[in-house]
Amino acid sequence: xxxxxxxxxxxxxxxxxxxxxxxxxxxxxxxxxxxxxxxxxxxxxxxxxxxxxxxxxxxxxxxxxxxxxxxxxxxxxxxxxxxxxxxxxxxxxxxxxxxxxxxxxxxxxxx
Amino acid sequence: xxxxxxxxxxxxxxxxxxxxxxxxxxxxxxxxxxxxxxxxxxxxxxxxxxxxxxxxxxxxxxxxxxxxxxxxxxxxxxxxxxxxxxxxxxxxxxxxxxxxxxxxxxxxxxxxxx
Numbered sequence: 001x002x003x004x005x006x007x008x009x010x011x012x013x014x015x016x017x018x019x020x021x022x023x024x025x026x027x028x029x030x031x032x033x034x035x036x037x038x039x040x041x042x043x044x045x046x047x048x049x050x051x052x053x054x055x056x057x058x059x060x061x062x063x064x065x066x067x068x069x070x071x072x073x074x075x076x077x078x079x080x081x082x083x084x085x086x087x088x089x090x091x092x093x094x095x096x097x098x099x100x101x102x103x104x105x106x107x108x109x110x111x
Numbered sequence: 112x113x114x115x116x117x118x119x120x121x122x123x124x125x126x127x128x129x130x131x132x133x134x135x136x137x138x139x140x141x142x143x144x145x146x147x148x149x150x151x152x153x154x155x156x157x158x159x160x161x162x163x164x165x166x167x168x169x170x171x172x173x174x175x176x177x178x179x180x181x182x183x184x185x186x187x188x189x190x191x192x193x194x195x196x197x198x199x200x201x202x203x204x205x206x207x208x209x210x211x212x213x214x215x216x217x218x219x220x221x222x223x224x225x
Binding site for chain 2: 031032037042043044045046049051085087091093096097098099100101102103104
């Protein structure tokens, strides 16, 4: 399974943008980049995913490097409710759809 | 989207006993998975629950310890057998569809073994 590297923790101020980095230098051509987050005492929830092009949805944006060896999850305006552990995961269709979680980045948001 | 119901939400069990956790999904899904999350840790995949056949286990997990059933496309069970305190964890069910779609997770079952 292709691995990802994320910082253990990050801090942000409320209402400011947050850029969460992820390195995946061993990514293969068929790996999708998925982001999930886990709020305290809850199961993980989907945030966003992409293959090559940058992606936007109501929760966040995903910026993917041209060589696909890194990506950045962007929260445009952090709120206190965004405090969570964020997981960057590579998912391959030939792996039966399973997600292999790394350690993730624990994001804290200061008022 | 898919809504997942897991039962029980939490339990305290005696060592040496077994607990069966149920996962019910509100729609037919292709893939179902079971994860374990030990205290303060990330999620670890236990197995893929296959409809009508034996589950596919990840390295370090075996059927005798974690038997899994999946009789149809919306329901699965995970049993934690012959429990020890080291089995104290949160157990989560996850589902996804075909193709590179998003996955959905249940709220988890918090198990404490005493």
